[in-house]
Amino acid sequence: MTRRRGAEAGDQNVQWLKELIAECEAQGTTLPTRGNALNHKNILERVGPNGVGRHVLQDNEEFVEVLRAYAFEKGLAYSFRSSIAPDEDVDPAARDCAEMVSAARLREAQMRLAQADRRNAELRAENANLRAQILRGSEVAELIALGGRIKPGGS
Incomplete structure (x- = not known):
């Protein structure tokens, strides 16, 4: 099966x-709704032979415009405002710039995150090294025990 991409898929x-x-x-029905709003999840599952992903709502403006026009025509809300995405219907251009983080603060946070990632990688490598040393130590003890020099697990 080939994947559809780009404008053709849209x-x-x-x-x-x-x-x-x-x-x-x-059939005399409407698209799936939840309360008085379109139910995006159910609609996306019914679009096409296998449904489409939720990303279509972010990536395909024409798709969203058709849904908005349909909702307006039927007197429905485009979406159900939930606690997960309260600003789903807000136009990105209308968002308040005061909510945005300054570029310097963003770079600082990214630098701290990169440092933490590097430190995490170092600790993982050290942990793997220590585990390997433990395994080698137990193997050496078994080899010595096989030679009859000491009893394993004790002195």
């Missing part, structure tokens, strides 16, 4: 969405 997803809308209208 156009196909929009076409499948329009077909799903036509199918629902032919």
Whole structure:
């Protein structure tokens, strides 16, 4: 099976969405809803032969516009505002810039994270080295015991 990518995949997803809308209208129903809002998860599962991923809502503007137009036409909310994503309907251009972190602070946090990652890698390497030493020590003790020089596990 070949993966669809880019504009072709986006156009196909929009076409499948329009077909799903036509199918629902032919049956006298609406797209899946939750309360008075479109249920994105259920809609995405029904689009196309195998459904589409949630990323389509972020990557395909035409897909979102078709959904928004449908919701407006049917008097539904585009999405259900939940505690997980309270600003889903907020236009990115309308977001308050005061909520953003300064570039210097972001670089500082990234540097600290990189340092912590390096230290973590060092500790993992040291841990692996110590485990290998323990294994070699027990192997040496077994070899000595086989030679009859000492009893393993004691003196």
